[in-house]
Amino acid sequence: MAGSQRSGSEVHGGRLTVDLCALAANWRRLADAARGAECGAVIKADAYGTGIGRAGPALRAAGCRTFFVAHLSEGLSARAALPQARIYVLNGLPPGSAPAFAEADLRPVLGSLDELSDWAAFSQGRHAAALHVDTGMNRLGLSVPEALALTGDSRLDGAGIDLVMSHFVSAEQAADPVNARQIADFARVREALPTLKGSLANSSGIFLDGAGHDLVRPGYALFGGNPTPGTENPMRPVVRLEATIVQVRQVEKGMSVGYNGRWTAPGPRRLATLSLGYADGLPRALSGRGHALVGGVPCPILGLVSMDLIILDVTDAPAARRGASAVLIGDGLDVDAVGRAAGTIGYEILTGLGSRYVRDYGG
Ligand SMILES: *Cc1c(COP(=O)(O)O)cnc(C)c1O
Numbered sequence: 014m015a016g017s018q019r020s021g022s023e024v025h026g027g028r029l030t031v032d033l034c035a036l037a038a039n040w041r042r043l044a045d046a047a048r049g050a051e052c053g054a055v056i057k058a059d060a061y062g063t064g065i066g067r068a069g070p071a072l073r074a075a076g077c078r079t080f081f082v083a084h085l086s087e088g089l090s091a092r093a094a095l096p097q098a099r100i101y102v103l104n105g106l107p108p109g110s111a112p113a114f115a116e117a118d119l120r121p122v123l124g125s126l127d128e129l130s131d132w133a134a135f136s137q138g139r140h141a142a143a144l145h146v147d148t149g150m151n152r153l154g155l156s157v158p159e160a161l162a163l164t165g166d167s168r169l170d171g172a173g174i175d176l177v178m179s180h181f182v183s184a185e186q187a188a189d190p191v192n193a194r195q196i197a198d199f200a201r202v203r204e205a206l207p208t209l210k211g212s213l214a215n216s217s218g219i220f221l222d223g224a225g226h227d228l229v230r231p232g233y234a235l236f237g238g239n240p241t242p243g244t245e246n247p248m249r250p251v252v253r254l255e256a257t258i259v260q261v262r263q264v265e266k267g268m269s270v271g272y273n274g275r276w277t278a279p280g281p282r283r284l285a286t287l288s289l290g291y292a293d294g295l296p297r298a299l300s301g302r303g304h305a306l307v308g309g310v311p312c313p314i315l316g317l318v319s320m321d322l323i324i325l326d327v328t329d330a331p332a333a334r335r336g337a338s339a340v341l342i343g344d345g346l347d348v349d350a351v352g353r354a355a356g357t358i359g360y361e362i363l364t365g366l367g368s369r370y371v372r373d374y375g376g
Contacts, residue, residue: 026321027256027289027341027370031063034376035249036235037075042247043219043231044076050225053079055215055232057087057103062294062366063236063252067374069094072235081122081230085110088119101143101176105153111135123172124153133171143176144169144209146202148195150180157198161205169206176228177202177209184217184224185242196223216240238359239349246347252363253343254370256289258307260335261327270324271316276301284315285327287339292320294367295341296355299323303354305339306346308332312339 044052054077060068069080069091079099082088088102102114105124111132114121123129124145132142144163147154155163160177163169179199183189196213203211203226211226216234218224220241231240239246262284270276270284285307291297300317310330314323327333342351348359355362 027254027293027295027367028338028373029366029370030253030255030343030373030375031067032249032251032253032376033067033071033374035237035251036063036068036071036376039235039237039248039251040072040075040077040231042249043216043229043234046219046247047214047225047229050214051079051228053077053081053212053228053230054235055081055103055230056091057081057083057232058364059087059090061232061236061360061363063363064372064374065090066094068236069098073098079228081232085113085119088114089117092117092119103145103153105145106132115140122153122178123174124155126155126159129155129168129172129174132173133168136171136173138171138173141173141175143178143212144172144174144206146177146179146199148179148198148202149182149191152180154179157202160202164205169209174209176212177206178212178228178230181213181215181218181221181224184215184221185240187217187221187241192221192224196221199226233360233363236363237348238363239347242349246349250343250347252348252366254341254366255338255343256287256305256341258285258327258333258335258337258339259288259322261285261333269316272319273317276316276324282326283328283333285312285325285330285333285339287323287325288321289341290319290321290323292367293369294362294365295323296357296362296365298355298357299351302356303341303351304346305341306344307337307339309344311346 054072081101101120106121106128122143145154146160212228214224214229216231217240234240237251264278266280297318303314304311307330312325352359
């Protein structure tokens with residue numbers, strides 16, 4: 014956290030503030046919504062861009078005991094931050110990696126019969142793992158018939174399988190009939206493997222009926238994303254992104270702005286140049302589409318987002334001046350809205366948050 018010692022004018026770029034209190038409150042909120050199921054936390058992609066070294070311990074202090082990451086390398090970071098926790102690695106067991114998993118006490122989520130056989134042969138019951146069953150994604154996991162045929166298979170004990178899991182295709186679209194099909198298929202798998210605990214729900218899945226099982230796996234909602242799109246966001250915002258105005262300038266009718274002159278002033282305008290760009294994780298797709306808040310006033314992003322700079326129309330924002338802050342995420346401008354403006358989802362905004370920011374951890 015080299016950044017926390019610096020502040021203000023010395024830092025002329027983006028500032029990311031992560032509210033660890035809100036993160037903990039979101040975990041508790043989801044644990045309540047899980048109604049009796051254990052609430053884990055998915056902290057892949059550096060805890061959705063917030064920093065696993067701070068987010069992990071904050072979640073553990075809130076009561077979380079089970080964590081999920083995507084890769085072995087993330088598992089090692091998670092282990093360093095969370096010496097006591099159960100840590101599962103979602104993306105499976107790469108060939109030859111079993112000793113590295115065991116050494117760091119990481120549990121692979123085995124996603125194919127090959128992985129199951131490998132881990133069982135290595136582990137011989139000494140190291141735990143989870144089994145992933147595919148119910149519709151066709152991405153990772155044994156097929157349902159493969160899973161049903163495992164009843165009584167000695168590899169389950171050999172591989173130390175203590176959890177069977179699957180993953181929703183469209184949990185954030187509650188009315189999609191695929192949800193009910195996946196819930197029913199997963200129930201059949203659990204009946205065939207009755208001694209294993211079960212886990213199905215991601216953030217949005219927690220809000221579907223019949224998806225709780227023994228353990229839920231929220232990620233996005235912990236970090237403030239809306240797990241129930243189309244209805245009010247029950248989560249508290251966690252991430253705030255601000256950047257400094259480098260300079261304010263006046264343009265006249267007909268003058269163009271930025272690379273390739275994609276925006277031309279329709280009349281006299283005040284512009285502010287902000288010290289952050291796509292190299293900081295602010296998507297170039299926000300060119301001409303998003304906005305930032307200056308003194309609470311929404312100010313459109315003009316022209317193309319540059320690598321290190323963007324240009325705002327601050328004609329209606331009297332607070333805009335050299336050294337003032339603009340808010341890119343926060344104050345009601347939430348990650349879901351920024352994602353929509355960029356033609357993507359808030360997940361990509363969060364996980365794209367670059368390493369260039371100064372990060373402050375509040376709360
Ligand atoms: C990323 C992921 C999650 C968390 O999903 P969110 O929608 O962020 O809550 C849960 N399970 C699996 C398998 C995942 O890959």
